[in-house]
Amino acid sequence: MPFSSAASLSDEIFGFISAHLGGRTAVVAVSGGIDSAVVLMIASRLGRERVKALFMPDCITPQADYRDIALLSDRSGIPIELVNIDPIVKQISEITRQKDPKIIGNMKSRVRMTVLYTLANSMNGMVLGTTNRSEYLTGYFTKYGDGGCDIEPIMHLYKGEIRMIAQYLGVPDTIVKKRPSAGLWEGQADEDELGLSYDELDSALKNVIDSGKPAVSPGEKKAMDLYRSTDHKRSMPPAISRRVA
Numbered sequence: 001m002p003f004s005s006a007a008s009l010s011d012e013i014f015g016f017i018s019a020h021l022g023g024r025t026a027v028v029a030v031s032g033g034i035d036s037a038v039v040l041m042i043a044s045r046l047g048r049e050r051v052k053a054l055f056m057p058d059c060i061t062p063q064a065d066y067r068d069i070a071l072l073s074d075r076s077g078i079p080i081e082l083v084n085i086d087p088i089v090k091q092i093s094e095i096t097r098q099k100d101p102k103i104i105g106n107m108k109s110r111v112r113m114t115v116l117y118t119l120a121n122s123m124n125g126m127v128l129g130t131t132n133r134s135e136y137l138t139g140y141f142t143k144y145g146d147g148g149c150d151i152e153p154i155m156h157l158y159k160g161e162i163r164m165i166a167q168y169l170g171v172p173d174t175i176v177k178k179r180p181s182a183g184l185w186e187g188q189a190d191e192d193e194l195g196l197s198y199d200e201l202d203s204a205l206k207n208v209i210d211s212g213k214p215a216v217s218p219g220e221k222k223a224m225d226l227y228r229s230t231d232h233k234r235s236m237p238p239a240i241s242r243r244v245a
Contacts, residue, residue: 014043038169
């Protein structure tokens with residue numbers, strides 16, 4: 001993607017955010033990853049008084065993420081507030097007697113969503129999502145966690161496109177080149193869980209979902225398995241339709 005296209009996409013995303021916010025404040029969670037960094041960098045054009053950014057680490061968050069968040073704050077011009085979610089996570093884990101790291105990982109995502117919305121409600125804000133198209137189509141997000149938001153500004157863009165926009169926007173290299181991870185449990189890595197690299201995933205999804213071709217390669221079949229098995233995440237909960245006399 002040439003920088004001219006990245007510039008055009010960035011302008012389009014900013015216009016989308018501005019139109020849906022109206023005069024409200026943008027509330028965004030930043031993780032030290034590339035997707036949230038891109039959303040924050042674009043939203044920063046609203047001005048620091050219209051953007052509230054939160055970094056919500058826990059006990060397994062690597063120190064590199066803290067350094068990257070400081071760099072991102074400097075680069076974007078937006079102060080990033082630190083809210084450690086460990087006390088909340090510990091309390092819920094004890095109440096539910098839960099020790100499974102994956103279940104606790106999803107709970108962490110939902111805790112972060114709750115913090116975001118509590119803040120957004122207190123300041124007439126709207127929560128900006130940070131899910132890209134690669135993640136959306138494969139259901140690689142937590143239902144009612146990072147999937148819970150008011151606006152999804154980058155859901156139309158694949159991971160490879162996000163990388164190009166990040167470079168254009170000047171997102172710190174340590175974030176752009178970081179191994180993708182949701183950071184929900186120790187040692188977690190996106191591509192290990194997905195079973196495909198993001199480059200492979202993007203190519204498969206473009207070939208099958210966007211172009212309408214049948215899944216032929218192992219990568220395409222894997223991507224479609226992920227797509228079908230996570231359909232519930234992209235749909236409203238099923239309900240009985242009301243009969244009108």
